[in-house]
Amino acid sequence: MKKNKILMFIGLCAIIIFVVLILFVSYVVFISHSTLGISSDDKKFMDLAYALANSSYEHGDIPVGAVLVVNGKIISSSEATSRRLEDHRNHAEMLVINDALNKLHVSDFSKIENVTLYTTFEPCSMCEGFIVYTKVPRVVVGARKSYIQNILPAYIAHLNYRLNERGGIYEDVQRVLLTNYMNSNSK
Numbered sequence: 001m002k003k004n005k006i007l008m009f010i011g012l013c014a015i016i017i018f019v020v021l022i023l024f025v026s027y028v029v030f031i032s033h034s035t036l037g038i039s040s041d042d043k044k045f046m047d048l049a050y051a052l053a054n055s056s057y058e059h060g061d062i063p064v065g066a067v068l069v070v071n072g073k074i075i076s077s078s079e080a081t082s083r084r085l086e087d088h089r090n091h092a093e094m095l096v097i098n099d100a101l102n103k104l105h106v107s108d109f110s111k112i113e114n115v116t117l118y119t120t121f122e123p124c125s126m127c128e129g130f131i132v133y134t135k136v137p138r139v140v141v142g143a144r145k146s147y148i149q150n151i152l153p154a155y156i157a158h159l160n161y162r163l164n165e166r167g168g169i170y171e172d173v174q175r176v177l178l179t180n181y182m183n184s185n186s187k
Contacts, residue, residue: 042140045069045118050142052079052092053120059084066092066119068100068136070112076100093119093127097134108135116140 045067052065056079064080078095082088096117101107109115120142123131131139 038140041072042116042118045074045116046120046140046142048074048077049092049118049120052077053142056080056092064092064119064121066096066117068096069116069118070100070104071114075103089126091124091127093117093123094130097130097136101134108133109137110135118142121145 057063
């Protein structure tokens with residue numbers, strides 16, 4: 001009898017997890033990939049981002065443009081220059097965010113209201129990480145990558161990195177350094 005209750009509980013938990021997963025996937029696929037909440041101002045700023053993407057293309061680079069707006073005012077705009085300047089960090093989103101942070105004299109956007117990043121193409125994993133790290137609260141994307149485009153370069157490369165990563169050398173030393181840093185900066 002006790003085994004049946006445990007099995008029923010496990011089955012119920014599995015069903016709940018499955019339903020939550022379905023709801024999450026539905027949100028990601030239908031809501032976040034929709035144009036709900038896009039305004040005429042969003043389209044105006046995206047037009048500028050596409051003009052920058054065209055310029056990038058004309059210069060022989062990856063055709064991506066980005067614009068960062070605070071309270072309806074353009075703070076920074078850029079096109080991708082990674083190919084022509086031979087610097088893989090020069091994605092449009094990275095350039096725009098760095099420029100805006102410097103102009104606003106902040107390290108992230110957590111204390112600034114109404115920040116939106118407009119980009120013509122869904123950010124790569126590097127740019128996405130930087131967007132999250134700098135706390136950009138809203139991102140408007142032109143074209144989305146297909147799920148295959150998201151999985152192959154990002155996750156297979158990440159898996160390859162993990163398979164070739166080795167670690168644990170002087171781990172205790174690093175933990176002490178981080179603890180000391182956190183303690184000295186929390187005052």
